[in-house]
Amino acid sequence: MKKYNEPNNLGRFGDYGGMYVSETLMPLLIDLDQSYQKIQKDKKFQKELSDLFKNYVGRPSSLHHAKNLSAYINGPKVYFKRDELNHTGAHKINNCLGQILLAKKMGKTRIIAETGAGQHGVATATVCALFGLPCHIYMGSKDIERQKPNVFRMKLLGANIIPVESGSKSLKDAMNEALRDWIKNVRDTFYIIGSTAGPHPYPKMVRDFQSVIGKEAREQFLKVEKKLPDFLIACVGGGSNAMGLFYPFLNDKKVNIIGVEAAGKGPKTNQTAATMTSGTPGILHGSFSYVLQDNDGQIKEAHSISAGLDYPGVGPEHSYLKDIKRAKYYGVTDKEALSAFQLCSKLEGIIPALEPSHALAYLVKTFKNKQKGKTIILNLCGRGDKDLFTAAKAIGFDADE
Amino acid sequence: MNKLNNLPKKKILSLFMTCGFPNLSQSKKIFQEMLSHQPNIIEFGLPFSDPMADGPIIQESSKIALKSKLSTKHSLNLIRSLKKERSNTAFVIMCYLNTIQKFGVKKFTNEIKNIVDGIIIVDLPFEEETSIKKLLDKSNIHLIKLISPMTNKKRSQRLLKDAKGFVYYISATGITGSNKLDYSEINKNVSSLKKQTKTPILVGFGIKSRKDVLAINSKTQADGIIIGSALIKKYFEENMNFKKYLVSLNKFIKQVKI
Ligand SMILES: Cc1ncc(COP(=O)(O)O)c(C=O)c1O
Numbered sequence: 001m002k003k004y005n006e007p008n009n010l011g012r013f014g015d016y017g018g019m020y021v022s023e024t025l026m027p028l029l030i031d032l033d034q035s036y037q038k039i040q041k042d043k044k045f046q047k048e049l050s051d052l053f054k055n056y057v058g059r060p061s062s063l064h065h066a067k068n069l070s071a072y073i074n075g076p077k078v079y080f081k082r083d084e085l086n087h088t089g090a091h092k093i094n095n096c097l098g099q100i101l102l103a104k105k106m107g108k109t110r111i112i113a114e115t116g117a118g119q120h121g122v123a124t125a126t127v128c129a130l131f132g133l134p135c136h137i138y139m140g141s142k143d144i145e146r147q148k149p150n151v152f153r154m155k156l157l158g159a160n161i162i163p164v165e166s167g168s169k170s171l172k173d174a175m176n177e178a179l180r181d182w183i184k185n186v187r188d189t190f191y192i193i194g195s196t197a198g199p200h201p202y203p204k205m206v207r208d209f210q211s212v213i214g215k216e217a218r219e220q221f222l223k224v225e226k227k228l229p230d231f232l233i234a235c236v237g238g239g240s241n242a243m244g245l246f247y248p249f250l251n252d253k254k255v256n257i258i259g260v261e262a263a264g265k266g267p268k269t270n271q272t273a274a275t276m277t278s279g280t281p282g283i284l285h286g287s288f289s290y291v292l293q294d295n296d297g298q299i300k301e302a303h304s305i306s307a308g309l310d311y312p313g314v315g316p317e318h319s320y321l322k323d324i325k326r327a328k329y330y331g332v333t334d335k336e337a338l339s340a341f342q343l344c345s346k347l348e349g350i351i352p353a354l355e356p357s358h359a360l361a362y363l364v365k366t367f368k369n370k371q372k373g374k375t376i377i378l379n380l381c382g383r384g385d386k387d388l389f390t391a392a393k394a395i396g397f398d399a400d401e
Numbered sequence: 402m403n404k405l406n407n408l409p410k411k412k413i414l415s416l417f418m419t420c421g422f423p424n425l426s427q428s429k430k431i432f433q434e435m436l437s438h439q440p441n442i443i444e445f446g447l448p449f450s451d452p453m454a455d456g457p458i459i460q461e462s463s464k465i466a467l468k469s470k471l472s473t474k475h476s477l478n479l480i481r482s483l484k485k486e487r488s489n490t491a492f493v494i495m496c497y498l499n500t501i502q503k504f505g506v507k508k509f510t511n512e513i514k515n516i517v518d519g520i521i522i523v524d525l526p527f528e529e530e531t532s533i534k535k536l537l538d539k540s541n542i543h544l545i546k547l548i549s550p551m552t553n554k555k556r557s558q559r560l561l562k563d564a565k566g567f568v569y570y571i572s573a574t575g576i577t578g579s580n581k582l583d584y585s586e587i588n589k590n591v592s593s594l595k596k597q598t599k600t601p602i603l604v605g606f607g608i609k610s611r612k613d614v615l616a617i618n619s620k621t622q623a624d625g626i627i628i629g630s631a632l633i634k635k636y637f638e639e640n641m642n643f644k645k646y647l648v649s650l651n652k653f654i655k656q657v658k659i
Pocket of ligand 1: 116196242353382
């Protein structure tokens, strides 16, 4: 069996990925790629990162046997990889710490980032506070409205938030603006991309930083179950928490891999964010991957109740895994996610973020009364605090003080 | 015959305009107005929903064009319809890769063959160009190279090895329509590029006025300039009054034609 070894040195996962950016950014990406290759072999860098993981983030995150949920679905035994317990409440911090250490190494003095749900924005603002670097966060005005608690968090952490009014006023547009900022400020600025999207080397680099999730989960699972899990499930926006969990298992052919996308009001409607279920291959934000687009290649606006999944693109590695059939991808609607959000809260005493609620919804609907005796790891990649107001509104609860 | 092979030695003028802006029929009138001044080059911008290298003005023009339900096919037909009026003006398309990719690279090349002399694909760097370049070369369409202040000498030498038509020198790090122009830095970089290629070097991004045009042409070794955002901006300055815009466009092009 051929060992998984993607991407190649041009950032290709099969045909997907690559570097589709203007010439102003190319020299920077090449420089970034070289610096990244260096720190991968740099023991001091890796030690610094693992110390921060342990003492600042609180890693390893636990692997929790969700007994009540397992009993409820009466199917496989379900484990949660609890990255929602991380400092700042989601997996995003893993990647931010890696990238800011790299930015420091490269002598960059200004940090920019895009954010959708605000989790990546909060994580970026957090590491900037920790390392004393100025931080500018691009965020769609629609997301600013629906993720207010995170906006306040970022401000407390000292970040400057730049509202984005273009396009759908959400994640895609925030990323456009961040890229434009980067083109303008190439010399001093480091762009911390929050997912496995964007041009090479980001998809690879972010995956590598996030793969701490899968490495830990693999070890923890082997220790308690003395075998590998039968299924992995994670939600997919740009795809970083999912790649983080999946990557260390890609060579374990017996492990079935499932990515869950946000299908908004339904995969066949125009209000969806299910890129791989409803999209076609194209180029967005510097890489070739599945995108939601019309017949003319104009990118469509995505829709999801979850700001973190509200993106018309997806990381190129997922497109590759889909095409080679190493992973399968499914869509879950806003409504389904919202009921899983409530179910998990009641059954397990864990209020999940709306993003992993999509993965939970898929789990419940697909495995109810099925696959008994099998095992699953679900990446519970974020907690629901940031979504309380959105969820309350959708459920019809008056959460105003 | 590729008209980009017959550019004058100096003071080349290239005018950029978004296709289908503000709508298809008015867009044609705008291009006709531009053509009546016989610039050396006209760049036809194909609107894209996510133009990441463009500033607010070109973004807005793309958005307006797309709102009027403009398709790639409409843009190509528009360009074709202007062919007879162009005399010596070279036609260049400026676009993002996804537009061509979705249309089909081969089909796209066939459509523009014998009409368009060159193409600038903003987000297609040297590293990714091979297969597309082959098809364009076959149809005698030049793939225009972009060079930025961040491009080092080693890289520019590789890029310029097979440069044809002209070289697009991005005058400042930044997006289209940026403000600062640093003539001495432009001159330093352009002079170095001049030693690496015989292909004319045009300076673009952020050129706004006759003053800028005169300065680039006199204070630097550049062979000409590219103006885009400044042409489009007049539309908004004239409060989107189309008649007034055409007058103001006419006046402005006269000023920058030196
Ligand atoms: C909790 C959580 N999960 C998932 C995502 C989606 O991103 P990705 O697919 O990169 O994990 C986000 C993004 O903001 C998030 O906050």
